[in-house]
Each structure stands twice: as structure tokens, then as C-alpha cells.
Amino acid sequence: xxxxxxxxxxxxxxxxxxxxxxxxxxxxxxxxxxxxxxxxxxxxxxxxxxxxxxxxxxxxxxxxxxxxxxxxxxxxxxxxxxxxxxxxxxxxxxxxxxxxxxxxxxxxxxxxxxxxxxxxxxxxxxxxxxxxxxxxxxxxxxxxxxxxxxxxxxxxxxxxxxxxxxxxxxxxxxxxxxxxxxxxxxxxxxxxxxxxxxxxxxxxxxxxxxxxxxxxxxxxxxxxxxxxxxxxxxxxxxxxxxxxxxxxxxx
Amino acid sequence: xxxxxxxxxxxxxxxxxxxxxxxxxxxxxxxxxxxxxxxxxxxxxxxxxxxxxxxxxxxxxxxxxxxxxxxxxxxxxxxxxxxxxxxxxxxxxxxxxxxxxxxxxxxxxxxxxxxxxxxxxxxxxxxxxxxxxxxxxxxxxxxxxxxxxxxxxxxxxxxxxxxxxxxxxxxxxxxxxxxxxxxxxxxxxxxxxxxxxxxxxxxxxxxxxxxxxxxxxxxxxxxxxxxxxxxxxxxxxxxxxxxxxxxxxxxxxxxxxxxxxxxx
Numbered sequence: 001x002x003x004x005x006x007x008x009x010x011x012x013x014x015x016x017x018x019x020x021x022x023x024x025x026x027x028x029x030x031x032x033x034x035x036x037x038x039x040x041x042x043x044x045x046x047x048x049x050x051x052x053x054x055x056x057x058x059x060x061x062x063x064x065x066x067x068x069x070x071x072x073x074x075x076x077x078x079x080x081x082x083x084x085x086x087x088x089x090x091x092x093x094x095x096x097x098x099x100x101x102x103x104x105x106x107x108x109x110x111x112x113x114x115x116x117x118x119x120x121x122x123x124x125x126x127x128x129x130x131x132x133x134x135x136x137x138x139x140x141x142x143x144x145x146x147x148x149x150x151x152x153x154x155x156x157x158x159x160x161x162x163x164x165x166x167x168x169x170x171x172x173x174x175x176x177x178x179x180x181x182x183x184x185x186x187x188x189x190x191x192x193x194x195x196x197x198x199x200x201x202x203x204x205x206x207x208x209x210x211x212x213x214x215x216x217x218x219x220x221x222x223x224x225x226x227x228x229x230x231x232x233x234x235x236x237x238x239x240x241x242x243x244x245x246x247x248x249x250x251x
Numbered sequence: 252x253x254x255x256x257x258x259x260x261x262x263x264x265x266x267x268x269x270x271x272x273x274x275x276x277x278x279x280x281x282x283x284x285x286x287x288x289x290x291x292x293x294x295x296x297x298x299x300x301x302x303x304x305x306x307x308x309x310x311x312x313x314x315x316x317x318x319x320x321x322x323x324x325x326x327x328x329x330x331x332x333x334x335x336x337x338x339x340x341x342x343x344x345x346x347x348x349x350x351x352x353x354x355x356x357x358x359x360x361x362x363x364x365x366x367x368x369x370x371x372x373x374x375x376x377x378x379x380x381x382x383x384x385x386x387x388x389x390x391x392x393x394x395x396x397x398x399x400x401x402x403x404x405x406x407x408x409x410x411x412x413x414x415x416x417x418x419x420x421x422x423x424x425x426x427x428x429x430x431x432x433x434x435x436x437x438x439x440x441x442x443x444x445x446x447x448x449x450x451x452x453x454x455x456x457x458x459x460x461x462x463x464x465x466x467x468x469x470x471x472x473x474x475x476x477x478x479x480x481x482x483x484x485x486x487x488x489x490x491x492x493x494x495x496x497x498x499x500x501x502x503x504x505x506x507x508x509x510x511x512x513x514x515x
Contacts, residue, residue: 052420076420082413085512086435099422127512147421 002030003065004151004183005051010060012046019208020046023060026202026211028151030065031181035194037241038204039249044187045079047209048155051185052076066150075144075182079156083128083139090115090124092139096146114142117176134165138172145176152177154186158193170196170225178222191241195234196225201241205248212248215241300482305489308482318471322490325467328384329456332391333449340399341441345433347400348407357400365397370458377463387459387467394455395448402444406437439513442506449498457491468494 007026013019020043028034038044049055051062053070066073075096083092093111102110115121118138128136137157144152158166174197177184188194194201201215217237219228228234282302288294289301296304312318346353373390380386410433418424418432434441460469468487475483506513 054416054419071420071422074420076417078413078417080413082417084414084417084432084435086438086510087431095417095421095423098427129512143421 004028004030004032005065006063007047007051008060008063010047010050010057010062012043012050012055013058021050021057022208022210024209024211025060028183028185030150030183032200033177033184033186033198034200034202035186035188035198036202036204037188037191037194037245038209039206039245040189041207042204043207043209044204045155048076048153048185048187051151052153073150075147075149075152077137077140077144077152077154077157079159081128081133081136083136083143085128087127088124089120089126089128089131089139092128093142093146096143100148110146114146117145117179118142118172132165134161134169137161137169141173141176145180145182150183152182152184154184156188157186159188159190166193167225173197174221174223174225191238191245192229195237195241196223196228203241203244203248213244215244297481300485305482305485308480309486309489312471312483312486318486318490321466321468321471321487324384325456325460325469326494328387328467329391329449329452331384332388332456333395333452335388336392336395336452337399337445337448340396341403343396344400344403345407345429345437347404348410348437349433354404361397361400365401369394369455373459373462382463386463387456390459391452391455394451398448398451399441399444402440402447403437406440406444407433409440410436438510442502446499446502449502450495453491453495453498 005028007024007028010021010024011019012021024047026034036044036047046055050057051070052074054076062070064070064073083089084095087095090111093114094107096114097107097110100107112121112124115124118141120135120138120142123131123135128139131139140157144154158169161169170193184198186194186197195217198217201217202211203213203215204210205212215237218233219231285294285299286301286303289296289299300308309318343353343357347357348354369390372393373386376386376389376393380389414432414436418428423432456467457469457472460467461473464470468491472484472487472491475481475485475487
């Protein structure tokens, strides 16, 4: 498989002396859906921000097969409310198109297409304060997919949502992803979530964050995010990841 | 349940109507009391002319065209002074909000200069800019400048970090960053600054017209006092009050209709 991105011995020390990441090395294949799970405060958000080019590592580096700057290839979906409250839904999605140099008509078509994919066409003219939490995250996802960037970085995008909305969005995310097969790095502390979504799950240790283990998820695509939960193999994997996580915290 | 709700809605509507009626009634009742007090010689008509005679003076001034001329002149000075102060004020405020270096250089200067009563520098301004319109425009601009700079910088600083991260992540830079992220993000604070500074601007323009003008509402008031035409003075005061009211209400209305996302 083609390589998309190599993370080579990335460490991050903050000014106050705490070490968030200690020698993290990872390899992402093109079109792979990777999840990173770890205890809270293990530096996984810091890792994602480094991948996104929002922060620089203290040592080590991130290498992209496509070359060029990280920020040109990464589309980020943030954990908290990150769509602009002063823009309508359609303008928020269009933020993802910034710098693509599309003509107005093409940009409009692209936005409509993304809104259709996340089922928000009827809300194109709405402001974020008129939307539910789940809808806001769908706008954020549409913005990221609209950007046509190669790698999608997702930082616990569903953490603030209730269980039903979350499972609904898992299905939607996978459905949209099947269309594009972008490379995805998905950060979460939800073990089930990581197994439902990802091809590969990386387990991190507590602070300072290191990669403790890698688990391959064998389920075929496309996946049914509800039926999958009834699969005995699913339960076995969840328990396995749990065990690794506990080991990592003790380490 | 639905009946209780209907009763509740009816009562709420009734209370709102009452509130609106009180709002309208209170100034009218005050005016009526005033009129009565003057006619009953409780108030001295030389200092407190009855509302009816103030209205009479207003009509006379309006007919002669003097009132409209003074109003127009003051409004032009107010408007030009506001723009002259607000544009560089907002620009400096944005720079201060974005860069700690700009902040480090300018904030002590602003802290020292801002509290100086602007009227106290009017003699200097007149020396430099003369007795014409430009000295009034400059004094208004100075007052507006500081308030807009301070409010804009505070507005930028309170924009949530995540919104700046999104701009960075999606490559929104330069002018697009200013008008799509910075300005709208700082807008609530900016609008507060505009409201406050328009009030201050009105005070400054009237005060400057007291001291150095041959027209304008401030001149109307001052001239009324000097020639002992007390009614004329009151006409000027009432117009200034109405102006302040209209500007505030107008800005709030504009805010409501053009920026619906502000009323979350």
C-alpha cells in the first residue's frame, strides 16, 4: 500500500517543562482509517495539532508522501464547536474551499454536494445557533470533506454528543468516507468508537504519550455500525483494546 | 395544560402591552407636569420655560431655516469626525489585538492619553486647525479613536482560539482573515464601542460648538443663553437629546436586523 504520512520520533515538550509526547512514530497508508485511543491528557490532541501544522514538534518530524507543507494537505475536524457563528451553514462549508481557487459556480455546486452528503441541504441558509450539536459537527465534517485535502484529522469530533446522535454520525461518517477514501486519523477516548470506525487502532500510554500498541481491525467495508456491535469478534476486540489501554496506563 | 398555557400567554402579552404603554406615558406625564408647574408659577418660567413655549420657539426656528441648518452642520461634523476617528481606531485595535508587540508599544500611550478630557485640548486643536469645521471634526475624531481602538482590541482578544485555529488550518490569511474572521469575531465589542463613541462624539461636537463656532446645535444652545433666549437654548438641548436617542436606537435596530447571529 502507498504511504501517505510518516510520523518520525515526534516529541513535544511545553514551555512549563511538561512532556506531552515522547518519541511517537507512526506510519499511515493512503486511504486508511486510523484511530488513536488513549487516556485523557495523553497528548493525543497535541499529536493531532502537530499533524495539522497548528503546532511544531520539539523534536522529530512529520513527512508527507505528497510533499509540501502539512497545512496544505490536512483538513481538521475539531472537538469543540468550531464553525463560525457569524456565517451561515453554506458559508461555513465554503471555508473548506478557501484557497482552492474555484469559480463561484463551481464552489457553490461543491458546497451543495457536501451539504447533501451530510443531509443539511435544507439548513444551508441557517446560522449555527439554530442547529443542534450533532448538526454543527456535520457542518464541520462537510467543511473538511469540501476542502479536498488528502488527510482528514478528527479530534474527538463526537465526544460532546449524546449516544444516539453519535452512533448516527458514525454511520454517516463512514458512508461519506466510502465516497472519497481519504486517509483519516481519528482521535478518541471511546474504544468502541475506534473499533467501529477504524482499520487500525493505535493505543497510547498516559503522559508522556507514547504509542503502546497497534491493533488491526479485520471487519470488511462497508460496515454497518449497528450490526457490527452484535458481532462476537467486535466484543473481543473491544476487550482486547481495553486491556492494552490499561497496560499502557500502568506503563 | 393548554388552557393554562393560553392564560399564561395572554398574561404575558398583557404585561408587555402595559410595559410599552408606560414607556410612552412616562415622558408625556413629565411634560404635562412641567407645563402645569410653569403655568401655576411653581417653576420660574425664566429658567424653565413651559414645553409649549419651547415648542413654539422650535417651530419659529424651523420656519426660519436656522434649526435645519444648525442640525445639518452638526450632523456633518459628527459623521465626518466619527469616520475620521473610527477607521484608524479600528485598524489600530485590530493590530493591538493580533500582536503583543503592537500592544506593548501602544497600550501605555493609550492608557496615558485616553483619560485626558478631549475638551481640554480644544484650544490646541483650534490653534492648529483653525475655527472652521476641521477643528470640530478633529476633536470628535480624537474621542472616537481611543474608544474604538480599545474596544476593537478587546474584541479581538476575546475571540475564541478555536476560530483562529480554524482560519489557520484552512489557510485563511490576510484580508480574507480580517474581514471573515477578525472583524465579525470582534463585532459585538466593536458595536458597543460604536454606541459609546457616538454618544461621546455628540457631547464633544456640541461642546466644541459652544466655544468656537458660528453654527451648529452647540452654537444654537450657547447663543440662546448669551442672548437670554432661554427657549432657544431648550430647543437645542431637546434636539441633542433626540439625536442621542435616535442614534442609539438606530444602531440597536441595525444590529438586530443585519446581525441575527448576535442574538443567540
